[in-house]
Amino acid sequence: DTAVSQTPKYLVTQMGNDKSIKCEQNLGHDTMYWYKQDSKKFLKIMFSYNNKELIINETVPNRFSPKSPDKAHLNLHINSLELGDSAVYFCASSRNRDEQYFGPGTRLTVT
Amino acid sequence: GNSVTQMEGPVTLSEEAFLTINCTYTATGYPSLFWYVQYPGEGLQLLLKATKADDKGSNKGFEATYRKETTSFHLEKGSVQVSDSAVYFCALMAGGFKTIFGAGTRLFVKA
Numbered sequence: 012d013t014a015v016s017q018t019p020k021y022l023v024t025q026m027g028n029d030k031s032i033k034c035e036q037n038l039g040h041d042t043m044y045w046y047k048q049d050s051k052k053f054l055k056i057m058f059s060y061n062n063k064e065l066i067i068n069e070t071v072p073n074r075f076s077p078k079s080p081d082k083a084h085l086n087l088h089i090n091s092l093e094l095g096d097s098a099v100y101f102c103a104s105s106r107n108r109d110e111q112y113f114g115p116g117t118r119l120t121v122t
Numbered sequence: 123g124n125s126v127t128q129m130e131g132p133v134t135l136s137e138e139a140f141l142t143i144n145c146t147y148t149a150t151g152y153p154s155l156f157w158y159v160q161y162p163g164e165g166l167q168l169l170l171k172a173t174k175a176d177d178k179g180s181n182k183g184f185e186a187t188y189r190k191e192t193t194s195f196h197l198e199k200g201s202v203q204v205s206d207s208a209v210y211f212c213a214l215m216a217g218g219f220k221t222i223f224g225a226g227t228r229l230f231v232k233a
Contacts, residue, residue, distance in 0.1 A: 015165070042219055052160070052209050052226040059219055066219055101165055108219055110156060113165030 014038050015114040017102050023120045024092055032087045032117045034102030042066075043085040044103040044111065045077060054101075060085055061107075089119075097121045124149045128212045128224035135202055136232050143197040143227050145186075145212035153216035155179075155188055155195040160209045160226070169197075169210070207231045 015036045024030055036043065044067070045057040059067035060079040074090040085102060099118050103111040129144040147153065154173045158166040170179030175190035184199045195212060212224040 052228070054166075054211065054223045054226070056220060061219060103165075105219075108154075108215060108217075110168045110171055111166075111221060113167065115165050 015102060015104055015112050017100075017114040017117050019117060020115065021118050021120075023122065025122055026092055026094060028092050029088070029090045030092060030119070031089070032100055032102075032119075034085045034087070034114055036083055036102075036104040036112070036114075038104055038106075038112060040104040040106050040112070041082060042105045042107060043079065043082075044105075045085065045087050046101040046103065048099045048101060048116070050098075058085075058087075092119075092121045094121050124153070124214060124216050124222050126212050126214055126222050126224040128210075128227055131209075131226075131228040132230055133227060134230045134232065137204055138201045139231075141197070141199040141202045141206075141229070143210055143212075143229070145195045145197065145224060147193050147195065147212075147214050149193075149214055149216040151216050153214040155186070156213040156215070156221070157184070157186055157195070157197050158211040158213060158223075160211065162208070166211060202229070202231045204231045204233050 042061045044059045047055045058077040063079045076088045079085045099116045102114040105111045125148045156171045157169040159169045160166045170181040172179040172188035178187045186197045209226045211226045215221045
């Protein structure tokens, strides 16, 4: 059973489109995260939810909007996609302030 | 603010060589320290952790000791294998839910 899953694994789309990435965890964790990893492997935190409440909201364009319908799910919606949004997006979860479990990533390519 | 600095890569070693990847940190209070590993095409996974000074984390032949006096958490392995080729991230968590990641160090191991 996959602990943290993301869909889709690959996403190729054109500039200006709107897309969503979904994340689910079956670990019973309270906290979920979205990260962006660039081509140099640098990892940047974007958002975090704890018990469905937004607790981390880094400096991210407001075209990015997270949604947590329940503790097991955290989705990321991106409006008006730009070339610079191309990256790998990782979802992660943790039991409160402990180590994080990462999903396999979604490689987003904007053309 | 809190930060993590790790040695720049790539690091290239022959099989069975000794590995050290340096990591130093700046943090207020008493952070927990982590090493994560990312294999090609995958998400990050926890390699080891230490939650207080002088703790030693170990896993799969890798070790790191939490040194408060030198604010360091260097990763070591006595004999690397080709399968250890990956990107290694040092990270800290110091209160709150935010994990601060280093820039990552890519390791190549040649047969």
